[in-house]
Amino acid sequence: MERMPLISCILIILSLSLISTGKGERFWKISPPEAQPAERLWRGKLGEALTGLVNARKGNSVKGVTELKKYLQSFGYLSHEIHNFTDSYDARVESAVKLYQRSFGLPETGNLDAQTLTQISTPRCGVADLIDGSSVTPRLKHFTFFHGTPRWPRRKRNLSYAFSPLDKSLGIDEFQLRTLLARAFHRWSRVIPVTFTATEDFESADVKIGFFSGNHGDSQAFDGPLGTLGHAFCPQNGRLHLDAEEQWSLNLEEDKAAIDAIDLESICTHEIGHVLGLGHSSLKTTVMYPFIHPRTRKVDLTADDVSGAQALYGINPHYSGGLHQAFDGFSLFFAVLSSLFSWGLFILL
Structure with a gap:
């Protein structure tokens, strides 16, 4: 019992240090698409x-x-x-x-x-923009939905998520990965009345997250670096897949030498939008825009992203309406802490 205050302090310090990376980020952290040479065809x-x-x-x-x-x-x-x-x-x-x-x-x-x-040739999400060209996204269209506007039912507004047990072989730091995902899910839960809870039970989780290469059993094969970066399925499927062959970065500032690095948190934030039922947006500044350039960080929800999610689920009664303000420290802290608890961090300490 005497160890509990010390353990709690350690967790608080670790969580707050990781939470700080999510404050006040701009839409385009590293370099916007407009800054890229028009003649360049991306490698891949x-x-x-x-x-x-x-x-x-x-x-x-x-x-x-x-x-x-x-x-x-x-x-x-x-x-x-x-x-x-x-x-x-x-x-x-x-x-x-x-x-x-x-x-x-x-x-x-x-x-x-x-x-x-x-x-x-720009790296992008693997989710289709249209259905055989029949549902044209007009040039000035904002948020879109999957065909039929699927969403999670009212009785299912606390969604569990888990990582594939196979992912441990990728060499990605598990602590950082779990904290990154907690931040990405929190960006959506702070604007809509849907919460996300990490679990170790992959088979029963509502949202199943995994890294895969090439053909992986869902008819949407990955194509290696700088192609389709990830894809996710509409409610209530819950699968969220990431291309294991990408040069994933958990921190672009630390990975300065990786010219083809893809910001993992940006892609996860985008794919969670699909898990909730959002389609692609034609507005470049939105999280749900399907393209992203290497070494670009794009994690803040825009007004268009928020409006689309709220059209599906309504407004989180605790949402203040600010888009670029720092995260609500307490709610994000508990989201991260919940993820670490599910990992059994207390047991490890």
Whole structure:
């Protein structure tokens, strides 16, 4: 019994030191997309496949168009009824490219100019933007939902989450990972009446988080570094998957030499939005925008992100309405502490 005050003090100090990393962060911490050269195609399998397609247009037959078609189909811009892909840049490809350009505010030419190719090859979330091109996201559209607007039922507003037991082999610091996830979940729970609790029971958890490579059994294969970074499924599926082959960073300031580092907390915050039922936004500043550049930290919910979540679940009665203020210290402290308790930290001490 005499050890308890000392243990509590240690936990408080550790938690507060980790909580401090979540205060008052800007939307784009490292470098915004606008600062990147328009001609650059990001490294990665897709970027390599598209290098010969600059200024390709209808009527051309160029190596790499097949990969372009697969990309457009996977994100909903080209019908899934098309199966036999060739390198022919036909009218269907032109139409799909125009739809893609319209969705993200690019010049609607149907041609693969450098700006469009850079956008396509930028690392992104693997969740589709459209469904076979049938639900166009207008240029000025804000938040969106999955088809049918699924959400967690009222009786299920305290969601448990757990990590896959297989993740321990990745070499990611487990303490930092759990604290990072607690912060990411708290960003959403502070604005809506939904709470998240860490658990060790992966099979029964509402939200199942895991790192996977390539084909991993959900028909949405990962493609290696700087491609699709992660994906998540709508309510009440609860699966949240991250590409194990990315160069994940828990702290970009410490990983200054890692030029292709992807901020893990930013991706987790985005994917939790999908777990709640949000689709992608066409607004670049939002957390739910599907693209993110390496060495970019983007964790603060915007007014658009908050409005979308609250349209699904209502307003957290304790939410003050501030978007860029520091976290509510006490609520975040207890969220982190709850995650550490579930890990059995007291037992370890």
